Amino acid sequence: MGNKYSGLQIGIHWLVFLLVIVAYSAMELRGFFPRSYRPLFNMVHVSCGITILTLMVARLLVRLKYPAPPIVPKPKPMMTGMAHLGHLVIYLLFIVLPIIGLVMMYNRGNPWIAFGIVMPHAAEANFDLVDMLKSWHVTLANLGYFVIALHAAAALMHHYFWKDNTLLRMMPRKRS
Known part of the structure; x- marks a missing residue:
């Protein structure tokens, strides 16, 4: 094995990073737009969440x-x-968070959209379950800010303070 992760692992890592930024931004910035844009922001958030879930499972299998x-x-x-x-927490967080979100959306009992497609929903809403799941989803998403910051800080500490190759192992390869 070389001194870097595989190109697939590096690609998934940085793609998940970008999708997490978009997913978080969709929720944080939606209040700055007219309410009529809310379905678009929700669709972007949910679509990113589904993609993150898929990529994290793939990343775990590749790992x-x-x-x-x-x-x-x-x-x-x-x-x-x-x-x-730390990596266990990241894997769990970005697998569990989208699952909770999907179960929450399904149990609202009304149509919702991901990737521009109307998704299945429960025949009857279960608002008690939805409220509990939403609380967990928000709490874990807020924890995500801390976990991401800690992960980035650790990578930078490895690179600049301890001067090892931790950060370099996940950096994209330079083209020849």
């Missing part, structure tokens, strides 16, 4: 096939353990 390239110089075991815990 099981291709182990992480070694960090040079090798970090202390505690650092490695913290990194594994």
Whole structure:
């Protein structure tokens, strides 16, 4: 194995990063637009969420096939353990968050749109479930800000403070 992740892993990582920015932006910025734009912002948010879920599952499967390239110089075991815990949290967060969102949308009992397509919905709304799921979805999404910041800060600390190859392993390859 080389000193970098595979091109597929790198591509999925940065694509998920961009989709997370778009998904978060759709919810954070929708209040600045007329209410008539709300369905468009919701569709963008949900479509990004579904794509993130799909890519995170694919990334997990690829990760099981291709182990992480070694960090040079090798970090202390505690650092490695913290990194594994952090990545577990990221995988869980960006798999569970979209699932909660999808179950929430389905149980609203009315049509909703993803990728410009009307999606299936429950025959009857379950507002108690929807309210509980929405609370969890918002809480986990807010936790996502912290987790993303911590992940980015850790990558920068590895690069600039500990001077290892952690960040470089996930950077796209330069074209020859």
